[in-house]
Amino acid sequence: MNLFEITNLTKVYRGRTVLSIDKLFLERERIYAILGPNGAGKTTLLRILNLLDEPESGEIVYMDRQFFKPGHKSYEITRRMCMVFQRPLMFNTSVYNNVAYGLKLRKLQRREIERSVHEVLDFVGMQDFINYPATRLSGGEMQRVALARALVLQPEVLLLDEPTANLDPHSVQIIEEIVHNHHQQFGTSVIMVTHNLFQAKRMADEVVLLVGGEVVEKTEVETFFKHPADVRSKAFLDGTMVY
């Protein structure tokens, strides 16, 4: 059973096709790095997988369940995944309330919420900031809270949109460790958009290269970096791609 089965997916923005995927199957419990130049459709794909954007056509099946097709959207399934954005927004309240937000939406008991929030903040190393105003945190700390806010919901899929862009190397390392540890412990599937090829090498099991909205290559991470099959993949890795 695949995690996602995407077929004939197209997304058009202002008359321009930004995504056109004939077929893309993603497996469960793997870490995928979505790579590609700017405007390749990486973030659009992630947003569609979280139903934040709606494609013009195509079909998405999530673990054998119809997730999207024109006229049908399963928002119930989106509750089984969480997206962390490049620039995380902190709600104007404490770190505790930020992390508890999704749990409160799910009407969990107060004690259960408290326990989960403490646990996850411990997991991301932000326990000391629990009562701190979230909007006053540094960029790296905000990203850790954003991850905690997603992880506390125990998602089956974690969608990460350049989660370490604009962060210093130390913060990058912390974020990568958190994602890696959660993946190891809970078998969370991770789909991560990144521009950082080293990060893709370090973290991903598989790479999906998007160029001009199309999937150019989807392969194991080692194969991609050592023996890219497509000429565009080679050009992308060499830095000689013209787009």
Added chain:
Amino acid sequence: MIDAIQILAQQQSEILEIVLLSLLVSGSATVISALIGIPLGAWIGLTSFPGKGMLLRIIYTLMALPPVLAGLLVYLLLSRSGLLGELEWLFTPQAMILAQCLLVTPIITGLSAATIAGKEGIIYDHARSLGATRGQAVWTVIMESRTGIIAGIMTGFGRAFAEVGAVMLVGGNIRHSTRVLTTAIILETRQGNFAMGVALGIILLILSFIVSSIVLMNAKDFDLGEV
């Protein structure tokens, strides 16, 4: 100033009556305007529709509506031959509330729409990705925009509380009936009782300060978690 304090002390009960009516009229107008303006502003801020730009331009124009003109419109509406003449509201506190609503609603609507539109996309997406339904996401956007919305409410209350033209026209400044702080200040000034006018003005400012403090105190304690 001492004269003014002495006069204030002598006329305590009448001044208290004026203060209470001022608070009742402006407070009611602000509450009614907020009940109309916040949902309307949220709708404008959160949705795209043809003519949205024109609607916003009209609202922003109405934000600068001269109080005398608002008073005149309400006067015509409530006069015997007017559309709402049968209500017989002219020269009553109800007419004053209606006139102030006309002034305050565009302010709350316009400022709510602007503050919500400025934050809408990113907050909505975050809320949705964390499992919020559409309604919960919209509520989160409104709550996250609360500082701007409260600023709009306070600006609206300030305008209602301090305006004189509209309430003078439709209220008539009738003693023990429609006299409020601003119309009382006009009356005292016209009679040459400048000290009394200044004293009433100070009362008006103090009341405005107290109301703002109460509103802002409650806004600070707001807990987003209760979604």
